[in-house]
Amino acid sequence: MRILLAEDERSLSRAIMALLERNHYSADAVYDGEEALAYLECGNYDALILDLMMPKLDGLSVLRRLREGGNRIPVLILTAKSEVDDKVLGLDTGANDYLTKPFSTPELMARIRAMTRSQTTQVTSRLTFGNITLDQTTFELSSPSSSVRLTNKEFQMMELLMRNPRQRISSERFLERIWGYDSDVELNVVWVYLSYLRKKLAALQANVQIKAFRNAGYALEVSS
Known part of the structure; x- marks a missing residue:
């Protein structure tokens, strides 16, 4: 299972990457929206963890471009924005799930497992x-x-x-x-x-x- 993490806060990104590796996920980290799109275009990923507030291109714009281009990769939005309207907008734009910061690591891993469960049964590992x-x-x-x-x-x-x-x-x-x-x-x-x-x-x-x-x-x- 290969995951792309798009998070511009370097310390948080390193912590999540370490967590993913400990749970036997292969992961790449990027730090802005343009880089995220470039990696998704060139790489073969099973899921995307996406921050909303990123430089160059914000997370919602990344998500919108993915869905408009027909990319159905499972997306978990990870953000400090906790208002209901923000969650609704993210989900309506095409996210599969939405998790606000701060979060517990067990919940993050559970949401990743839930989001990718259908992928693991449909795609060869x-x-x-x-x-x-x-x-x-x-x-x-x-x-x-x-x-x-x-x-x-x-x-x-x-x-x-x-x-x-x-x-x-x-x-x-x-x-x-x-x-x-x-x-x-x-x-x-x-x-x-x-x-x-x-x-x-x-x-x-x-x-x-x-x-x-x-x-x-x-x-x-x-x-x-």
Whole structure:
């Protein structure tokens, strides 16, 4: 299950991201409305947590554009606006649910589960390429010979590779998508996690490999 969080308050965003990761969700964070639309256009997300008061483009405008464009992604509005009229406007614009700040973490997780429940029953939770399968619910990477549970960061990297097979993904893109634009993590952490994944693919006797391309990034390809 992959979630996009659009929240411009950085401290709150980090807290929610940590909460999502602890509950085994894969998530990306953005900090303004234009960035949210760009990510939704390029990425494959199962749900959107959307703040209303954001720079560049407010949350309602983001929601309106999504619905007008035919995007039916489940949307949970998360905002400090608590007036009934604000809730009605958000729901009438196309939100699936509305949660006001401050909120309890159990309630947030319950609302996410409720909002995405129909998605999980209708959409497969597995990605397959070559002889390996990635279960997006359990973080389990498997082959006909064995299986292994990936850590959260390993899972996010493998998911990105498997959603874009044979496409070259730069180290910078891994860093931005998984650790965030404002992260102070150095680029070599990407190489470390790719090394972990290569070892696990070898242990699984996978017929795919993470191939490096000089100055161009990495791609998941079927072994020759």
